[in-house]
Amino acid sequence: MSSFYHCTYTDDNPQHVLCPRGENSWCFFQAAVAKGETQKSHTEMKVFFTLPPEQLGCEGVYTRLTTNEMMKRCLQGLTQNFNE
Template identity: 40%
Template sequence: MATYHHITSNDTVSNPSLCPPGPDLWCRQNAAKAKGEPTPKTQIQHRPPHVCEALLPVYKRLSDEKLLQRCLQASAELQRVPPLHDMGPGTQGEARVAVHCASCCG
């Protein structure tokens, strides 16, 4: 959800509270705070409220604990089997990524 708050932030509305603290992290607001520097202006273009509202359910679904557990389980299972992309022809480049994604989430 931290990334949701970042993509819906602007110079007047900002919420880095879910971001990890520290000077060397991806959250520029918290990094500046940890370094004692002024908060940098956001480089993200302001998104209309209706776009933010439409994105919120997607972010909630993607951060659902059950979905995350399924992904972790699929990842662990993939470590025990030979990679699918080595089993068939024509699985290079984008096709290889598609095969990997299908095997994780299928």
């Protein structure tokens, strides 16, 4: 779910609650917090994108895809295409 929230953040509403904390975090925001540094503006990041409010309805898809049941199904390494 952290990837979804990384698509919906703004400087006024940072969405980094689900990101791993600590100085070695892949999340620039959480890494800066752990180091006691000022966080850079989200718009200054090399990769910056945000979803328009009308597209936030896809959160339900993310939620379903990240359930424990769905993750268990992915562990088998199967594909939908049996020819692969």
